[in-house]
Amino acid sequence: MTTGVRRRMGVEERRQQLIGVALELFSRRSPDEVSIDEIASAAGISRPLVYHYFPGKLSLYEAALKRASDDLASRFVEPHEGPLGARLLRVMSRFFDFVDEHGPGFSALMRGGPAVGSSTTNALIDSVRQAAYVQILSHLRVEDPPARLELVVRSWISLAESTALIWLDGRRIPRAELEVQLVHDFAALAAVSAAYDEELTALLRRLLKDEPAEGPFSDLVSRLIALAS
């Protein structure tokens, strides 16, 4: 059965290898610029053989994006232990790791573009947003969120996306600073919303009372007080 030095891969193994190679290329450059020839060459196989496993570049792109989406969603999972601010900060650090690893591909995907705007890719983006939303609610210990809390969480998720995209465009602000800033932004957006809503106020008080004096939330409050003075 062996026709050469290289071991023959099974169908699924070959598919997975191609997805990995493609994801690496789609991450480092805009997917528009990556050709099937290049993917074939990087995988060490012929162009027709790539087409044997994937009907075209879009289906390979979607498979790579599915793997990246699963990877990102898994980084949102955080033990339900310790202060909330510290938990969110750890997730932000893993989120920026992901963004860093997949920079050009992440930008191209999130900014939209001819090759990347299929309904499958949009559904994958939405599934990652939904995974983030579900994780945050579970940490807030809220099952049936009121409309204003849902708005705070979902709009903060979009703020995290746009902050990461702006960071990628020149990296002019240290990412560690942005990770803390996004934790603070969450508290600030929740506080703005809570200022008009008693249910949110009660929730925010419950969450903040367990925050340590040296945590990111307390740090924000003392800095804002200094700013206002």
Place this chain on the structure above:
Amino acid sequence: MTTGVRRRMGVEERRQQLIGVALELFSRRSPDEVSIDEIASAAGISRPLVYHYFPGKLSLYEAALKRASDDLASRFVEPHEGPLGARLLRVMSRFFDFVDEHGPGFSALMRGGPAVGSSTTNALIDSVRQAAYVQILSHLRVEDPPARLELVVRSWISLAESTALIWLDGRRIPRAELEVQLVHDFAALAAVSAAYDEELTALLRRLLKDEPAEGPFSDLVSRLIALAS
């Protein structure tokens, strides 16, 4: 020259009429669901005549989107007079008017989708974001923004978009409340960023010193103090 009761339109006049009819239809339902037949019928002309003016649905969609983009960008223009909070609140009110008028089309466009993800549509979306960004900087009287201020303004613009999209999905929060909330969010995001940056702190102090005691910014501060107590 008159072949019927209806007056013959000139080419440019007919194009403009078709764009208006199409924009109306694309605004009220997802553009995917609007057919050329329907546009022809609403404009009172034959389907082949529509194709005489526009090669296909995408080009008519892009022309309608261009008109809507120009309309939205024009709503950002606000006289440079009076307190900043009140100016931003008036712009938010006009922004929600626009979102209200174009609801389903706005959602479909901003959430992406098969029919609406061309490079032309993405460029139009970016041009509206850039128009908002330029307007805000001009009101802040900043010509060459530091990276942290650029981040605050651009990420707040994306927050305004996502807030509007979430509002459209069920309209469970009164829009007037969200208009005020977005003004507050701007102040909160700027304050979070300023807590780590002296240049932004100085800018924020300069901006806030002209805010009236009964304006939206002062209102926020007193509500937040009440929340923290």
